[in-house]
Amino acid sequence: MAEFTMELSDEQKEVRDWIHGFAADVMRPAAAEWDEREETPWPVIQEAAKIGLYSLDFYAQQFFDPTGLGIPMAMEELFWGDAGIGLSIVGTGLAAVGVLANGTEEQIGTWIPQMYGDAADVKVAAFCSSEPDAGSDVSAMRTRAVYDEAKDEWVLNGTKTWATNGGIANVHVVVAVVDPDLGPKGHASFIVPPKTPGLSQGQKFKKHGIRASHTAEVVLEDVRIPGHCLLGGKEKLDERLARARERARNPGGERLKNAAMATFEASRPAVGAQAVGIARAAYEVALDYAKDRVQFGRPIIDNQGVAFQLADMRTQIDAARLLVWRASWMATAGKPFTSAEGSMSKLFAGETAKKVTAQAMQILGGNGYTREYPVERMHRDSSIYTIFEGTSEIQRLVIARTVAGVPIR
Secondary structure, three states: OOOOOOOOOHHHHHHHHHHHHHHHHHHHHHHHHHHHHOOOOHHHHHHHHHOOOOOHHHHHHHHOOOOOOHHHHHHHHHHHHOHHHHHHHHHHHHHHHHHHHHOOHHHHHHHHHHHHEEOOEEOOEEEEOOEOOEOOOHHHOOOEEEEEOOOOEEEEEEEEEEEEOOOOOOEEEEEEEOOHHHHHHHEEEEEEOOOOOOEEEEEEOOOOOOOOOOEEEEEEEEEEEEHHHEOOOHHHHHHHHHHHHHHHHOOOOOOOOOHHHHHHHHHHHHHHHHHHHHHHHHHHHHHHHHHHOEEOOEEHHHOHHHHHHHHHHHHHHHHHHHHHHHHHHHHHOOOOOOOOHHHHHHHHHHHHHHHHHHHHHHHHHHHHHOOOOOHHHHHHHHHHHHOOOOOHHHHHHHHHHHHHOOOOO
16 A cells, blocks of 8 residues: 655655745846736746746646646746736646637647747736636627638637736636526636637726736637637537536536636646645745744744744645645546535635735735835735636535535525
8 A cells, every 4th residue: 555645745745946046036036026017027037937947838837746746836936926927827727728628639739839939039828718798607608600611610709808818818618508597507718819809808907916917808709710719629529518508408517617617726836835835935035024023022923822823824825735636636637526525626726825915914014015125016916816707605505515416695
């Protein structure tokens, strides 16, 4: 019987330390500047590409780590460096996961390399699911994909919103409605190749946090794409739609997942790891500050009011990491999320990041509220982790439905 261990291997530690070095030496010194500029930090992404950190090969190696810990370990270190720059570096990954979750081997081999480019010509990709009237309620999605059989083309029309890298991406992955009568089961994912006519960037959002990450609307006006750009292929889609129609006529049959949910389920533990990285960074700043800051003749960490907060912060961070690691290991081992473990990890880690960064600001007092210290930015960055890729309320709904076995609303 294999020995149970939670110790990272020497190879994993080496990779972790390598990423940590990049986060400390390249990302952190640039973090405040790009947060203020609210622009994609192309020079930092290019530096990551030069050393192989921003590349398909690197993420493939971490994705296929047999323990499942490669991706969450990488995410935690990058977002310890800075969340806005971190999201600019890993934002392409959500589109890549969309292709991995729904695409054929040929589509994976064709499109994912084009999402990254190379060190000499860096590219990014975008995953487009949310809409102005369809965020958590995916059944309200209105973007349509209609098949033109005569030309073997799909025609896409609609507006997507909150798209990371939307409009500036080389490759866009778009979730659209192919059969409106089936609700979320009538959705499919499509590749929109580079420079496809009809796709344009709409409003670019000015955000509270993660401001170095580009977030915008994507407008689709009679966007025509080849039939082979349907992820999974037409035959597989037709089979899935037929099963969904049969289930609609005969409730109680097998449950089918829609294209967007397949992507989010695969990515939630990784998003949780990002939140852990932000929380850990804020905790470390607060810990160092509490040791150095002297009030009434002694360091403030000598006071239980401060020390107990730090104890709680560290406990919550470690608990969040363990939930992320469990879900990541389960996904890699092929074990089903029978208690919505993926949603648990994202829920707890996101809530932890928001709470811990707020506590860090409190420990720093007035200094924590200024931009002279990074915890103010970390707190702003953490806020999104209870909102995107499924709000905390949606995560609780997923968990409640799973453990209760009933369609709680």
